[in-house]
Amino acid sequence: MAQAVNFLPWRAQRQRQCLRLWLTIFSVTLLLIVLLAAVIRMRTLQESRRLGLLQQAGVTLQAGLTQRQARLHARQAERQAQQQRQQRLQATREWQQILTGLADTLPEQAWLSELRYQQGALSLAGYALGFTALSQLETALYALPGLQMGKPGPASRDAQGRWQFNYALVLDVRHAP
Structure with a gap:
């Protein structure tokens, strides 16, 4: 009669190999998910920092432009006042000429x-x-x-x-x- 073959040790070994394979696949998958989440989080933080810096730069630029605009308006007002003074001075000179001509005549x-x-x-x-x-x-x-x-x-x-x-x-x- 044929001898009975015992597959229990082989089956147990095979189950351990299969369990190791699935644990390895699960661990690698879990590790990849964790790494991917970490990379995404780092990218998100970098992007938010970059956006924060851009926003801060925009605010600084806006403040600089506001100051520059105020200085420009002040210069324009000063220039207009200077032009008005020049016009009044010119009018005074013309009146001076007219009145001098009147006195001479x-x-x-x-x-x-x-x-x-x-x-x-x-x-x-x-x-x-x-x-x-x-x-x-x-x-x-x-x-x-x-x-x-x-x-x-x-x-x-x-x-x-x-x-x-x-x-x-x-x-x-x-x-x-």
Whole structure:
């Protein structure tokens, strides 16, 4: 008769090998999952740090731009104020020229008692010793650059025999300061 073969030790050995194989596969799979999770976590942390740094850089850049914009607005305001001062200074110089020209054209026998500027019109009031001085004054006022003769006021004689005059000069739009 044939001898009976005992497969129990072989079967137990085979089960241990199979168990080792599955434990190895499970361990390697678990290790890969843990490593993959760690890599993903590191990438996520790096990305969040990078985004945080970018956000901080954006905030810093925005603050710098805000400061720069404030300085730019201050410079523009300063430049506009400087331009306005220059324009006022130029207007003053032009008025100085006009008034100097007016003073130079006054005849010796005429003088001003009042000089007033309102709403683009220069009003002159004064006295002249004679009618010829008054006529010379009127001719000189017509010839003034930058001013046009407006409606002349009344001319009358006062108690001392001087001629009292009133003239209105309007700024010439082409030469107006």
